[in-house]
Amino acid sequence: MLSRVADSLYWMSRYMERSDSILRMLRINYAYSQDDIPEFTWQAALKIFSFQKDEEISKIERNGREVLHYMVLEKENPNAVFNLITQSRENARSVQDHITKELWQCLNEFYHLMREQRLAASLKTEDPMSVLDGLIKQGMLYYGTVEITMARSEGFYYMNVGKYLERAMQAVNILDVKFSEQDYNLDGTHDPIYWRYLLLSISGYELFLRSYRSTLEPRNIIDQIIWNENFPRSILYAVIRLQRAFEKLDMDPQLESFQKLTFLIGKLKSHVQFSDMQTLETEGLHNYLQNLKNELFHIGTAFNHYYFAYD
Amino acid sequence: MDSSSLLNQYPITSEVWDEMCAAGQVRAPYNNVYEFLKEISPEDLTRKEEMARRLFMNQGITFTVYSSGEGIEKIFPFDVIPRIITAIEWDFIEKGIKQRLKALNLFLKDVYHQQFILKDGIIPIEMIYSCPHYLREMHELNVPHDVYVHIAGIDIIRDADGQFYVLEDNLRTPSGVSYMLENREITKRIFPDLLPQNYVRTVMQYPQLLYKNLASLSPRHIANPNIVLLTPGIYNSAYFEHTTLARLMGIELVEGRDLVVHNHRVYTKTTGGLQQVDVIYRRVDDEFLDPLVFNPNGLLGVAGLMSAYRKGNVAIVNAPGNGVADDKAIYTFVPAMIRYYLNEEPILKNVPTYQLNNPEERQHVFDNMANMVIKKTNESGGYGMLIGSAATEKEMEDFKAAILNNPREFIAQPIISLSSAPCYLNGRLQPRRIDLRPFALCGPNGIEIVPGGLTRVALREGSLVVNSSQGGGSKDTWILSK
Numbered sequence: 110m111l112s113r114v115a116d117s118l119y120w121m122s123r124y125m126e127r128s129d130s131i132l133r134m135l136r137i138n139y140a141y142s143q144d145d146i147p148e149f150t151w152q153a154a155l156k157i158f159s160f161q162k163d164e165e166i167s168k169i170e171r172n173g174r175e176v177l178h179y180m181v182l183e184k185e186n187p188n189a190v191f192n193l194i195t196q197s198r199e200n201a202r203s204v205q206d207h208i209t210k211e212l213w214q215c216l217n218e219f220y221h222l223m224r225e226q227r228l229a230a231s232l233k234t235e236d237p238m239s240v241l242d243g244l245i246k247q248g249m250l251y252y253g254t255v256e257i258t259m260a261r262s263e264g265f266y267y268m269n270v271g272k273y274l275e276r277a278m279q280a281v282n283i284l285d286v287k288f289s290e291q292d293y294n295l296d297g298t299h300d301p302i303y304w305r306y307l308l309l310s311i312s313g314y315e316l317f318l319r320s321y322r323s324t325l326e327p328r329n330i331i332d333q334i335i336w337n338e339n340f341p342r343s344i345l346y347a348v349i350r351l352q353r354a355f356e357k358l359d360m361d362p363q364l365e366s367f368q369k370l371t372f373l374i375g376k377l378k379s380h381v382q383f384s385d386m387q388t389l390e391t392e393g394l395h396n397y398l399q400n401l402k403n404e405l406f407h408i409g410t411a412f413n414h415y416y417f418a419y420d
Numbered sequence: 421m422d423s424s425s426l427l428n429q430y431p432i433t434s435e436v437w438d439e440m441c442a443a444g445q446v447r448a449p450y451n452n453v454y455e456f457l458k459e460i461s462p463e464d465l466t467r468k469e470e471m472a473r474r475l476f477m478n479q480g481i482t483f484t485v486y487s488s489g490e491g492i493e494k495i496f497p498f499d500v501i502p503r504i505i506t507a508i509e510w511d512f513i514e515k516g517i518k519q520r521l522k523a524l525n526l527f528l529k530d531v532y533h534q535q536f537i538l539k540d541g542i543i544p545i546e547m548i549y550s551c552p553h554y555l556r557e558m559h560e561l562n563v564p565h566d567v568y569v570h571i572a573g574i575d576i577i578r579d580a581d582g583q584f585y586v587l588e589d590n591l592r593t594p595s596g597v598s599y600m601l602e603n604r605e606i607t608k609r610i611f612p613d614l615l616p617q618n619y620v621r622t623v624m625q626y627p628q629l630l631y632k633n634l635a636s637l638s639p640r641h642i643a644n645p646n647i648v649l650l651t652p653g654i655y656n657s658a659y660f661e662h663t664t665l666a667r668l669m670g671i672e673l674v675e676g677r678d679l680v681v682h683n684h685r686v687y688t689k690t691t692g693g694l695q696q697v698d699v700i701y702r703r704v705d706d707e708f709l710d711p712l713v714f715n716p717n718g719l720l721g722v723a724g725l726m727s728a729y730r731k732g733n734v735a736i737v738n739a740p741g742n743g744v745a746d747d748k749a750i751y752t753f754v755p756a757m758i759r760y761y762l763n764e765e766p767i768l769k770n771v772p773t774y775q776l777n778n779p780e781e782r783q784h785v786f787d788n789m790a791n792m793v794i795k796k797t798n799e800s801g802g803y804g805m806l807i808g809s810a811a812t813e814k815e816m817e818d819f820k821a822a823i824l825n826n827p828r829e830f831i832a833q834p835i836i837s838l839s840s841a842p843c844y845l846n847g848r849l850q851p852r853r854i855d856l857r858p859f860a861l862c863g864p865n866g867i868e869i870v871p872g873g874l875t876r877v878a879l880r881e882g883s884l885v886v887n888s889s890q891g892g893g894s895k896d897t898w899i900l901s902k
Binding site: 110111112113115199202203204205206210213214217218221263267358360361416 | 677
């Protein structure tokens with residue numbers, strides 16, 4: 110497969126995963142902001158998911174509608190869903206002969222939906238939750254289309270590498286946002302509504318109730334989001350899938366590129382797998398998350414260097 | 421639609437040949453379509469038109485216009501009413517194009533080798549050396565099977581007398597074939613069952629024919645030669661066509677940056693290392709193919725490509741340097757080429773053309789400028805054109821000055837009254853001017869023409885310019901088998 114094509118498939122997939130995470134994050138934060146929280150602020154979310162300067166953030170952090178506009182439609186914001194979808198579709202456009210026609214049409218429709226005037230208006234005046242739900246659904250259509258139409262060949266596995274790398278990164282981000290609001294205190298707020306929304310946003314609420322029954326306690330939340338292997342949005346799940354997708358690429362084991370990536374991914378996996386609540390308490394949650402972020406970043410760079418570099 | 425309104429409001433004049441109507445009567449090949457239009461309500465037809473628009477949009481059959489930093493997707497306007505060509509007419513066109521291409525191919529081989537046609541004085545030598553598309557780099561370079569023009573789009577028009585003429589030969593990288601294929605797919609959806617009822621010949625085989633020809637050019641005799649389609653990239657207006665063709669043929673779509681030349685061989689850069697390329701179907705202009713040989717600032721091609729080509733390690737389709745044969749000034753000599761190389765009379769006529777570096781012809785053109793079309797010999801896409809009947813005094817004077825400055829750069833033709841065909845615009849049938857571009861494929865075993873083509877429409881009322889860059893649209897083109 111052409112390096113450029115692998116690169117485009119990888120980024121198409123990463124951007125889609127990222128837009129899904131951001132839409133879900135916006136949805137919970139917005140829902141939570143409606144729950145009579147007098148000092149609710151979007152500061153943490155904006156800090157992690159946008160590249161705004163602090164003074165810019167402080168201008169809009171208490172205005173939910175403006176934040177939504179900024180994160181969904183603002184063309185100046187590289188992480189706005191609008192730009193993510195546009196990028197994803199541009200990538201798809203340049204590799205149309207490597208994805209199915211259905212997948213291309215699905216992304217293309219999503220793109221045209223994002224450009225509709227109506228979307229901006231309804232995000233401003235109507236119920237934002239329904240608008241966000243509509244967009245999330247469009248994203249799920251993408252996942253389904255990939256699942257049932259794409260051949261299981263090299264391109265598909267590069268898409269999976271991108272998807273799971275991004276998902277692991279976003280899981281780290283979500284934990285980071287939510288716990289930074291609590292000063293990374295593992296024994297902090299027990300406000301059940303706060304944690305409930307977090308779990309709902311990543312479709313983990315039902316699983317949580319089944320696994321932990323009782324209280325919405327921060328330690329249980331962390332346990333599920335980092336270590337629950339059966340939870341498709343946990344860090345461990347994403348890392349295991351990342352490793353599997355990489356193995357499926359079926360590269361020559363003699364090559365330096367293969368050995369380097371095998372090492373980096375294996376190291377990350379054991380780092381996650383062989384740590385526990387105790388590790389967090391000694392390292393501190395913030396440091397632990399920061400280390401994971403760095404490792405994920407290194408893996409991304411290594412793919413770029415060894416597999417996608419064609420210039 | 422009420423039948424009286426359908427035809428009564430359809431204005432035709434005797435100065436223009438209308439494809440559907442003659443003297444208030446519907447021509448026989450259009451009967452079925454006409455009956456269909458009579459039955460359907462304007463609302464339904466408008467709905468079908470809307471459906472066609474949406475199908476094009478969602479499938480990404482668009483070209484992008486860049487303004488104020490963001491791309492705006494536009495669809496190439498499509499008119500739902502098909503253009504019909506009878507079996508007899510097609511037979512004539514097909515024979516004419518085959519004959520013409522055969523001569524043009526021989527001309528290219530000759531002009532890049534012994535140049536008999538110049539030595540025999542059939543074409544003045546300065547016409548060749550003054551052509552910017554004549555490539556010295558192609559001299560004495562032997563191309564596989566002596567085929568230069570693998571894919572040709574010959575633009576054909578019909579004058580008021582009902583005769584077909586060749587308006588232009590496109591022998592470099594003619595585009596539009598994807599619209600021939602997609603327009604047919606859309607027609608299947610909006611006019612169910614009408615195609616088989618009319619015995620319309622299929623165009624589906626085009627990608628396979630092209631693939632077969634490309635594969636036959638491979639320098640390595642292996643079962644699965646590595647064939648790639650070289651595109652300038654997603655910002656090119658014909659990018660949709662490039663992806664469509666690559667997908668339909670199952671070949672890799674590459675950009676210049678995906679390729680590298682090593683030891684006079686071309687390779688693709690893949691995740692598994694370098695892979696040798698055998699055939700390049702390029703949609704990049706000559707000028708940008710190889711920065712070492714042509715434009716040194718070109719980033720769309722591959723450094724060293726021409727050396728690999730010269731060594732015979734890779735085939736390039738179409739061959740570089742074909743521009744010398746479709747230059748608008750050389751066009752005048754195509755009938756002479758047919759007589760010279762084939763000893764035959766041309767089947768398809770040329771539009772009469774005046775050479776402006778001949779003082780007598782130039783004077784004649786200047787005296788009759790209001791009835792002339794003046795074209796730059798090296799421009800395409802409807803740019804650099806003056807239509808005498810629609811030009812102002814000032815524009816004419818400007819053109820005269822430019823012509824006197826460099827007469828070789830211009831030709832003049834009497835204004836040809838392109839035939840018209842019915843279009844569904846603003847809720848009613850209106851005649852609009854059309855042309856026809858069939859696509860011919862030349863392989864080692866001869867020339868094949870898929871029965872169909874791209875019918876382009878000048879959607880603006882009274883306009884004679886069908887180019888998409890000048891507000892043109894397209895129609896599905898039906899070639900009937902009986």
